[in-house]
Amino acid sequence: MGKADQDWQNEQKRVDRVVDEIERRIDMLQDRAGKVKADIVGIRKHFWEDVTVNLDEPDDAVETAASMKQQAEVLSERERSHRHTQNQLDTLKRLKDSPYFGRIDFTEEGEQETERIYLGIASLLDEKDEQFLIYDWRAPISSLYYDYGPGPVQYETPGGTVTGIMELKRQFIIRNGRIRSMFDTGVTIGDEMLQEVLGKQADTQMKSIVATIQKEQNRIIRNERSRLLVVQGAAGSGKTSAALQRVAYLLYRYRETLRAEQIVLFSPNPIFNSYVSTVLPELGEENMAQTTFQEHVERRISKEFRLEDPFDQMEYVLTAMENLGYDVRIKGIRYKAGLDFMKLMDRYVAYLGREGMKFRDISFRGKVVIRAERIQERFYSLDASLSIPRRMELLAEWLLEELEVLAEQERKKTWVEEEIQLLDQAAYQRVYRKLQREKRFTENTFDDFDREQELLAQMVVQKHFKPLRTYVKNLRFIDAPAVYRQLFEERTIFQLASADSLPKDWPEICEQTVKKLDRSELAYEDATPYLYLKERLEGSQTNTSVRYVFIDEAQDYSPFQFAFIQRLFPHSNMTVLGDLNQTIVAHAGEGFSKLASLFGFDQTETIVLKRSYRSTRPIVEFTRQMIKGGEAIEPFNRDGKKPSVTKAVDQGELVSKITKCIRKLQAAGHRTIAVIGKTARESRKAYEALQKHFSIRLIDKETASFESGIMVIPSYLAKGVEFDAVIIYNASQVQYGRESERKLFYTACTRAMHELHIFFVDRVSPFISGVSPDTYAMGI
Numbered sequence: 170m171g172k173a174d175q176d177w178q179n180e181q182k183r184v185d186r187v188v189d190e191i192e193r194r195i196d197m198l199q200d201r202a203g204k205v206k207a208d209i210v211g212i213r214k215h216f217w218e219d220v221t222v223n224l225d226e227p228d229d230a231v232e233t234a235a236s237m238k239q240q241a242e243v244l245s246e247r248e249r250s251h252r253h254t255q256n257q258l259d260t261l262k263r264l265k266d267s268p269y270f271g272r273i274d275f276t277e278e279g280e281q282e283t284e285r286i287y288l289g290i291a292s293l294l295d296e297k298d299e300q301f302l303i304y305d306w307r308a309p310i311s312s313l314y315y316d317y318g319p320g321p322v323q324y325e326t327p328g329g330t331v332t333g334i335m336e337l338k339r340q341f342i343i344r345n346g347r348i349r350s351m352f353d354t355g356v357t358i359g360d361e362m363l364q365e366v367l368g369k370q371a372d373t374q375m376k377s378i379v380a381t382i383q384k385e386q387n388r389i390i391r392n393e394r395s396r397l398l399v400v401q402g403a404a405g406s407g408k409t410s411a412a413l414q415r416v417a418y419l420l421y422r423y424r425e426t427l428r429a430e431q432i433v434l435f436s437p438n439p440i441f442n443s444y445v446s447t448v449l450p451e452l453g454e455e456n457m458a459q460t461t462f463q464e465h466v467e468r469r470i471s472k473e474f475r476l477e478d479p480f481d482q483m484e485y486v487l488t489a490m491e492n493l494g495y496d497v498r499i500k501g502i503r504y505k506a507g508l509d510f511m512k513l514m515d516r517y518v519a520y521l522g523r524e525g526m527k528f529r530d531i532s533f534r535g536k537v538v539i540r541a542e543r544i545q546e547r548f549y550s551l552d553a554s555l556s557i558p559r560r561m562e563l564l565a566e567w568l569l570e571e572l573e574v575l576a577e578q579e580r581k582k583t584w585v586e587e588e589i590q591l592l593d594q595a596a597y598q599r600v601y602r603k604l605q606r607e608k609r610f611t612e613n614t615f616d617d618f619d620r621e622q623e624l625l626a627q628m629v630v631q632k633h634f635k636p637l638r639t640y641v642k643n644l645r646f647i648d649a650p651a652v653y654r655q656l657f658e659e660r661t662i663f664q665l666a667s668a669d670s671l672p673k674d675w676p677e678i679c680e681q682t683v684k685k686l687d688r689s690e691l692a693y694e695d696a697t698p699y700l701y702l703k704e705r706l707e708g709s710q711t712n713t714s715v716r717y718v719f720i721d722e723a724q725d726y727s728p729f730q731f732a733f734i735q736r737l738f739p740h741s742n743m744t745v746l747g748d749l750n751q752t753i754v755a756h757a758g759e760g761f762s763k764l765a766s767l768f769g770f771d772q773t774e775t776i777v778l779k780r781s782y783r784s785t786r787p788i789v790e791f792t793r794q795m796i797k798g799g800e801a802i803e804p805f806n807r808d809g810k811k812p813s814v815t816k817a818v819d820q821g822e823l824v825s826k827i828t829k830c831i832r833k834l835q836a837a838g839h840r841t842i843a844v845i846g847k848t849a850r851e852s853r854k855a856y857e858a859l860q861k862h863f864s865i866r867l868i869d870k871e872t873a874s875f876e877s878g879i880m881v882i883p884s885y886l887a888k889g890v891e892f893d894a895v896i897i898y899n900a901s902q903v904q905y906g907r908e909s910e911r912k913l914f915y916t917a918c919t920r921a922m923h924e925l926h927i928f929f930v931d932r933v934s935p936f937i938s939g940v941s942p943d944t945y946a947m948g949i
């Protein structure tokens with residue numbers, strides 16, 4: 170037997186031993202889980218027997234409540250323990266299938282003995298709890314595997330740097346407890362292994378990459394130094410992957426103090442949310458909180474406006490060029506995205522501290538009871554050195570007192586009497602008991618009657634005033650929409666801003682904005698500024714428990730949005746990942762490039778990823794020519810077909826050629842095939858034409874997840890996700906002719922893993938005519 174075979178056999182024996190140990194643990198835990206479960210069922214069943222229920226006397230009721238609470242606590246402790254055991258079991262079952270993926274032999278400086286370290290998704294100790302059979306991939310020592318090949322190495326621990334020699338680095342692919350392949354490698358982690366992983370078919374869910382994390386990605390995952398970590402990475406370079414493994418890393422590194430809900434990921438759309446949602450559970454961790462910026466905004470701007478979403482804004486930007494006012498709107502979008510506008514708002518807020526604040530009347534039963542002017546007067550009578558939110562608080566206190574006085578006056582009115590007559594028996598009972606408790610009954614029945622009436626009146630009025638009090642407590646008496654609108658009335662603004670910081674078309678932008686606001690519509694570009702203004706008046710609704718914020722596809726956020734998010738999570742570290750070449754928004758995504766100014770340079774670290782893993786080499790070599798500086802993008806060496814570019818004479822031929830192409834892709838065994846349209850409108854058209862031939866799905870902004878198969882999807886919704894094969898529905902000059910659409914087109918093309926096919930009618934987009942013809946095939 171050769172050495173290689175011998176090695177293989179020895180390793181398989183070790184795998185067998187480890188699997189045996191895992192099985193033993195599974196049995197043990199299953200036993201324990203069974204017992205805990207029986208406990209829980211028991212407690213639930215006998216819950217009421219074990220608590221002493223007695224409500225006769227107030228003291229008894231208190232005792233009952235305490236007893237119930239205790240019982241509930243026992244139950245919830247047992248349930249927690251059950252969940253914990255269940256999680257451990259899930260992880261062990263995963264380990265049983267594939268206990269580890271890597272091994273390094275490491276001799277620490279000054280030590281004689283060489284340690285063998287096996288890496289897997291979780292750690293496992295031997296039977297005596299002494300030796301690690303498996304090290305967690307996130308343990309400090311595991312970083313050697315990602316950062317080095319054999320030779321002198323070092324790694325960081327909380328206690329300092331450890332140096333030594335790596336004697337061996339070995340990789341495994343183990344499935345069902347059998348070693349399927351095994352190789353010893355050099356510095357870059359297994360090109361063979363990456364080849365195998367990347368050559369597979371696209372999935373409707375993202376996969377974890379722990380077995381093949383690359384050195385530069387590891388720097389992102391384990392970064393702990395900076396408050397702001399900025400990752401600029403080419404399409405398909407693993408930004409999202411690195412972000413998710415980083416979440417898993419942080420949850421491990423700070424497992425004593427950090428909970429999954431203290432990490433928030435902002436993602437570009439709901440499909441993306443679902444696409445990435447399985448990565449952490451696969452690694453045995455809970456998912457972080459996931460949201461989209463839109464979701465966040467919607468929660469705060471509920472009833473006041475009809476709020477436009479970013480996809481409708483995108484649709485407008487891409488389709489409404491011929492509309493009146495289009496250019497003005499684009500300029501407005503750009504200006505409102507910037508920090509100049511934020512500064513203007515700050516000056517406006519200072520002005521509002523002195524004059525111009527708008528309030529709403531407070532009405533009761535259809536009649537104004539406190540006039541807006543009176544509220545305003547009161548507001549400006551308050552100490553002007555106090556912040557506006559503080560003054561609003563004082564104002565609310567005053568209003569609550571005013572309401573109290575009004576309520577008292579109201580009690581005598583006839584409507585109250587009428588309502589008392591209509592009260593049901595239960596209400597009377599309540600009042601009667603209250604009187605009894607207060608021992609307010611006298612010997613005089615006449616007095617008793619009066620007293621009862623008084624209490625009933627109080628109750629009735631109270632009920633009607635309750636919404637008013639809530640209204641005041643929520644500061645709804647501030648007329649935020651009117652305050653925002655006022656900002657666009659030229660006279661006010663002129664007092665605030667020197668004319669030169671305003672864009673040239675400011676009057677037109679104002680006119681357009683006011684018109685929309687008057688229709689109770691809030692354009693997407695107004696949403697963040699409006700919320701910002703609201704917060705400056707009402708006080709910030711900061712979230713101080715969140716410790717890490719991740720922003721993916723960050724190139725599409727505006728400077729204003731970044732500043733806003735930073736204010737929202739004041740105690741949080743940020744990891745911001747994006748690609749300036751994939752900017753698809755009209756405000757040109759300036760925020761991402763200027764991020765360092767947000768935290769200061771000394772708190773900011775930037776990591777650049779140039780290697781692209783998603784697409785085959787021919788696809789990267791083709792797409793990278795479309796963008797400036799694209800030569801710097803390095804394809805991972807995976808072979809495949811050249812992209813094809815095919816002309817059609819008209820729509821009919823376009824559809825028939827695409828149909829043929831889809832058939833071929835299906836025959837080649839591709840499972841996710843996306844026909845990418847530029848807009849929702851074009852995608853619908855494509856869908857209607859193609860659905861006659863295939864079972865096919867149309868993805869729109871409401872779609873929450875996707876399944877494998879053939880789908881039509883608008884370019885901006887395909888962001889961040891990937892497909893086996895991509896067909897660009899119509900890359901003609903009319904569709905993709907404007908310079909502003911270059912990056913959108915690039916983003917669409919870079920979604921392809923294995924095959925890319927581009928179709929057009931009449932004249933091809935200049936983004937393709939600029940690409941070297943050697944890098945693609947002309948279709949027929």
Ligand SMILES: Nc1ncnc2c1ncn2[C@@H]1O[C@H](COP(=O)(O)OP(=O)(O)OP(=O)(O)O)[C@@H](O)[C@H]1O
Binds near residue numbers: 363378407751783890
């Ligand atoms: N180290 C790695 N090992 C295995 N697969 C990897 C690795 N890095 C990236 N990939 C794969 O490459 C593909 C692209 O990764 P990902 O989506 O994270 O890139 P991205 O930079 O966010 O892309 P984009 O900006 O284009 O949306 C995914 O299929 C991912 O699994």
